[in-house]
Amino acid sequence: MRRRPLFWFFVYLALSLLAVFYLVPIYVLVVNALKDYREVSVEAMWRLPEHLSLASFAKAWFGDPGTGMTGLGQNFMNSVKLVVPAVFLSVLLGSINGYVLAQWRFRGSETLFFLLLFGMFIPYQSILIPLVKVLMALHLYGTIPGLVLTHVVYGIPITTLIFRNYYAQIPRELVDAAQIDGAAVMGVYRYVILPLSAPGTVVAVIWQFTQIWNDFLFGVVITNKPDVQPITVALNNLAGSFIVEWNVQMAGALLAALPTLLVYVLMGRYFIRGLLAGSVKG
Amino acid sequence: MRRYRRVAFLLLAPSLVLVALFVYGFILWTGWLSLTNQNDLFVPHVRFVGLANYLRLFHHPRFLIDLKNTLTFSLIFIPGSLVLGLVGALLLNTGVRGEGFFRTVFLMPMALSFIVTGVAWRWLMNPSSGLNLLFSALGLGFLKSGWYTDPAVGIKAVALAAVWQLSGYTMALYLAGLRAIPPVFYEAAEVDGASPWQAFRYITLPLLTPVTLSAVIVLGHISLKIFDLVIAIAGISGGPAFSSDVPALFMFVTTFQANRFAQGAAISIVLLVLVSFLVIPYLYWSLRREVAE
Numbered sequence: 039m040r041r042r043p044l045f046w047f048f049v050y051l052a053l054s055l056l057a058v059f060y061l062v063p064i065y066v067l068v069v070n071a072l073k074d075y076r077e078v079s080v081e082a083m084w085r086l087p088e089h090l091s092l093a094s095f096a097k098a099w100f101g102d103p104g105t106g107m108t109g110l111g112q113n114f115m116n117s118v119k120l121v122v123p124a125v126f127l128s129v130l131l132g133s134i135n136g137y138v139l140a141q142w143r144f145r146g147s148e149t150l151f152f153l154l155l156f157g158m159f160i161p162y163q164s165i166l167i168p169l170v171k172v173l174m175a176l177h178l179y180g181t182i183p184g185l186v187l188t189h190v191v192y193g194i195p196i197t198t199l200i201f202r203n204y205y206a207q208i209p210r211e212l213v214d215a216a217q218i219d220g221a222a223v224m225g226v227y228r229y230v231i232l233p234l235s236a237p238g239t240v241v242a243v244i245w246q247f248t249q250i251w252n253d254f255l256f257g258v259v260i261t262n263k264p265d266v267q268p269i270t271v272a273l274n275n276l277a278g279s280f281i282v283e284w285n286v287q288m289a290g291a292l293l294a295a296l297p298t299l300l301v302y303v304l305m306g307r308y309f310i311r312g313l314l315a316g317s318v319k320g
Numbered sequence: 321m322r323r324y325r326r327v328a329f330l331l332l333a334p335s336l337v338l339v340a341l342f343v344y345g346f347i348l349w350t351g352w353l354s355l356t357n358q359n360d361l362f363v364p365h366v367r368f369v370g371l372a373n374y375l376r377l378f379h380h381p382r383f384l385i386d387l388k389n390t391l392t393f394s395l396i397f398i399p400g401s402l403v404l405g406l407v408g409a410l411l412l413n414t415g416v417r418g419e420g421f422f423r424t425v426f427l428m429p430m431a432l433s434f435i436v437t438g439v440a441w442r443w444l445m446n447p448s449s450g451l452n453l454l455f456s457a458l459g460l461g462f463l464k465s466g467w468y469t470d471p472a473v474g475i476k477a478v479a480l481a482a483v484w485q486l487s488g489y490t491m492a493l494y495l496a497g498l499r500a501i502p503p504v505f506y507e508a509a510e511v512d513g514a515s516p517w518q519a520f521r522y523i524t525l526p527l528l529t530p531v532t533l534s535a536v537i538v539l540g541h542i543s544l545k546i547f548d549l550v551i552a553i554a555g556i557s558g559g560p561a562f563s564s565d566v567p568a569l570f571m572f573v574t575t576f577q578a579n580r581f582a583q584g585a586a587i588s589i590v591l592l593v594l595v596s597f598l599v600i601p602y603l604y605w606s607l608r609r610e611v612a613e
Contacts, residue, residue, distance in 0.1 A: 046416070053411050053418075056404075057425045063440035063484065064428070066450070070443075080449040135335050142328035150336065152607055157343040159599040161545045163571045163588035165346035167353060167581055172346075191342045194335050223327040252433030254548040259576065270435045274552055277439045284443060291439040295432050302431035306424055310492050313430065 071289035078285045098290035105281050110290050113272035120182050124189040125246045132197020137231050140205035158195035180262050189250045197242050200315045204238030245312030248298045269294045354585035361579045373586035386567045389475040394543040396479035405490025413498045427488035438552020441481035468554045474563025478553050490535045497531035537602040541595050567591050
């Protein structure tokens with residue numbers, strides 16, 4: 039259809055207004071995080087910094103021994119230590135489950151899949167109390183391995199879903215041919231499925247990375263001591279304290295957002311695929 | 321072949337066991353807990369008390385406020401995200417240049433945590449700063465508000481931040497839905513002399529109905545579970561007069577601060593039941609549809 043210039047004018051106008059709406063909070067975070075503490079004031083929130091200063095980032099990361107404020111650096115590293123094994127394990131389990139559910143359907147496998155998927159939608163409040171008790175009994179309460187276990191278990195539904203939908207596109211003939219060549223269940227996985235898994239794995243890794251990095255509920259319930267808390271929990275404590283200047287809070291928020299934001303900007307296409315997979319029908 | 325299927329099932333076993341225990345086992349455990357008197361750190365005689373915790377809940381003023389807040393939140397958050405998502409998707413789907421840039425910007429909040437969003441919006445909605453300053457400067461003083469500090473606004477302010485963060489989700493869904501509509505439909509409509517509005521009304525909207533349904537279910541269950549964002553904006557107290565409080569926050573405080581475990585379990589079971597009403601038919605419907613294809 040041919041469009042008139044006026045049509046395009048209004049399209050761009052509307053798109054730009056939307057872009058402003060989505061960028062305003064980011065603008066506020068960046069502009070104020072870059073200000074020197076002398077420049078920060080409630081009235082000057084929208085103004086650009088006169089002098090660029092990274093002091094608030096340094097303070098947010100290292101803390102301030104003078105006021106007893108602990109920095110987010112340690113918590114950032116906690117989140118790294120949490121995310122790496124949790125993503126690896128939940129993606130591995132999801133890949134195996136997805137393979138079985140896509141290529142080796144058996145009687146009742148659809149029902150099992152349904153029961154698995156439901157685990158993705160439950161309000162986690164309904165499992166928190168037993169979870170804390172079990173983690174305490176296993177001496178994992180208040181530890182990063184305890185958080186890893188939790189994220190692996192509750193990540194199984196979504197990673198299974200992503201891989202099942204992905205592997206369902208692999209033609210059955212490939213699997214049959216490998217079997218004729220003598221490959222069994224694990225052989226098919228190793229020689230047919232795994233080499234084709236890269237795109238699905240990227241989607242699952244990015245999705246799990248974002249979810250686990252951004253999680254707050256499990257972190258706040260399972261880790262009670264500041265030195266093991268993930269960054270979201272520490273950021274929330276920082277933001278709730280009245281002694282911390284708000285330019286430092288904003289710098290802290292940007293530090294907490296940086297890893298997922300970076301992944302999103304570089305690999306947005308895969309992120310959106312994970313997003314769409316979450317609505318079940320991929 | 322049978323042997324193969326047995327191996328395949330064994331591969332699934334570890335995950336099945338974990339989910340059976342950590343999801344279903346724990347839900348049953350919580351369910352049992354909610355029927356007992358364990359409302360303290362140490363209860364010498366654990367007793368079955370029937371529905372006492374639930375009955376107390378439905379007479380609890382804070383819980384009734386929470387339910388009302390959840391409804392208010394949904395009524396802003398769901399339509400807000402649907403409309404913004406649809407408008408954004410339609411604009412992106414016109415074939416404009418720079419589509420990739422705009423899409424990246426619109427969906428970016430989805431990559432952030434609720435806590436980061438909360439920090440930004442708490443300052444944007446600070447009564448003496450942020451949006452209020454902007455409104456004054458633009459001569460829109462009538463839009464000024466106490467936001468989350470005003471009991472009459474409360475949860476509505478949180479809902480606004482939630483629309484900002486999650487409308488990108490509906491936008492992505494609608495965009496995928498729009499791309500799946502065969503162009504011939506529009507070509508045929510044009511041949512028949514349909515106006516662009518008629519094409520939208522009689523082709524686009526009806527074909528997007530399944531997408532809208534999915535989005536409503538997913539957004540609806542997010543509304544029931546909303547927690548992080550409330551804490552990050554209004555704080556753990558749920559704002560003045562519980563004006564931003566929600567069931568998930570009430571459960572958290574009841575269980576982990578007041579040590580009223582049975583009462584907290586009852587709140588979480590109510591939440592689970594509400595979510596199940598929404599999600600089970602939807603899951604059943606989408607898996608059915610998949611089998612039928």
